[in-house]
Amino acid sequence: MSETASTRTVLVTGSSRGIGRAVALSLADAGYDVVVHCRASREQAEDVCREIEAKGRKARLLTFDVTDRQAAREALEADCEAHGAYWGVVLNAGIHRDAPLVGLEDDDWDSVLKTDLDAFYNVLKPVLLPLCRKRRGRIVVMSSVSGLYGTRGQTNYSAAKAGLIGAAKALAMELASRGITVNAVAPGLIDTSMVSDEERERILPFIPMRRAGRPEEVAAVVRFLLSDDASYITRSVIPVSGGL
Numbered sequence: 051m052s053e054t055a056s057t058r059t060v061l062v063t064g065s066s067r068g069i070g071r072a073v074a075l076s077l078a079d080a081g082y083d084v085v086v087h088c089r090a091s092r093e094q095a096e097d098v099c100r101e102i103e104a105k106g107r108k109a110r111l112l113t114f115d116v117t118d119r120q121a122a123r124e125a126l127e128a129d130c131e132a133h134g135a136y137w138g139v140v141l142n143a144g145i146h147r148d149a150p151l152v153g154l155e156d157d158d159w160d161s162v163l164k165t166d167l168d169a170f171y172n173v174l175k176p177v178l179l180p181l182c183r184k185r186r187g188r189i190v191v192m193s194s195v196s197g198l199y200g201t202r203g204q205t206n207y208s209a210a211k212a213g214l215i216g217a218a219k220a221l222a223m224e225l226a227s228r229g230i231t232v233n234a235v236a237p238g239l240i241d242t243s244m245v246s247d248e249e250r251e252r253i254l255p256f257i258p259m260r261r262a263g264r265p266e267e268v269a270a271v272v273r274f275l276l277s278d279d280a281s282y283i284t285r286s287v288i289p290v291s292g293g294l
Contacts, residue, residue, distance in 0.1 A: 059108075060188075060276060061085040061126075061136050063116060063173060064143030066095035068242035069192065072265035073140055074098055075105070076273045083108040085129065085136070087143070089115045116143045116169035117161075126176040135180030138188035138276045141214075143169055146207045146244065159206045166210035170217050182228050188276045189225075189232040191218040195291050198236055211236075215287055222285035231284035233275050237268050238291025259292035 060077050064070040066088040074084045075098070084102050086109055088095035095111050102109035112129060114121040130136070144166040147158040170191065181187040196204050197211025215234050222232035239245065239253045240263045250262060268290045274280055275288075 058137030059083040059085060059133065060138040060140060061087065061112075061173075061177070062140040062142055063087045063169070064089075065140075066091040066098060068244065069237065069240060069265045069268050070140075070142040071098050072269040073142060073272050074109075075101055076266065076269035077276065078102040078105040078107040078109070080273055080277070081107065082137070082276070085110055085112055087112045087114075089113070089143070116172055117164040119168075119172045122169075122172040123176045126173065130177060130180045135184050136177060136187065138190065139174065139177060140190045140192070140272055140276075141170060141173060142192045144192065144210075146204065148203045148207065150203055151205045154206060162206040163210050163213075166207065167213045167217075170214055174221070178225075181230055182225070185229045187230040188280070189218070189221070189230065190272050190275050191215075191232070191234040192272075193218075193234045193236045193287065195236050195238045195289055195294055198287070198289065218287075219285050226284055231275070231280065233280075233284060234287045235268060235271050235275070236287055236289045236291065238263060238289065238294040240265060240268060240290075253294070257292045257294045261292065263290060263292060 060082050062070055062074045065074040065086045074086055077084055086095050086098050099109040099111055112125050114125040116122060147162055191214050193214045194211040196208040197215050200208045218232050218234045225232060271288055271290055
């Protein structure tokens, strides 16, 4: 039997809320089974699993800290051994801690780089060999317009998100011959709990569309990049920013 969306499983890190949740639910609508992931928001993540199952798809929950390399390796290797290689991985988990660099605390720099950039290695390294053996698959990295252009007060976040773009482009070169695509999505101002009222008011005047985006609009791009229709798209960065 040829592989279709109905026989494919996608891991979405940081999928208990916000963009990650929207991606997980959109993929379930498209017929994928979903591995939901969280670090601490287990109750919210379990709600997402239930919503996926209500759509007629399978869901299971993995709980680990993406900054903990050993914990990530153990959880992901065990899951792949038990259930087989994923069709796709969406690296969505991330945080931001904003301040001008002169006032940035050491932990603000370290925690953002560890969560947003180091997780690229911590999550992907354990799942790459199973993907390569099947010679097919999709990887989507959630970057940001901050990684494309730099954002005032977000030196740490911009560095991490720019690093993700570089890592994704390099990995795309390594995996292209194995039928695995690697792309990045770069959201702008998106309506999630991570966005404060102050941020919204500051950024809106710079958005040509004069509104914030919805998580579902980001999820639609991720869903496309995971599909067969995107089989010849790799090493790309797609902004979802209203023209910001």
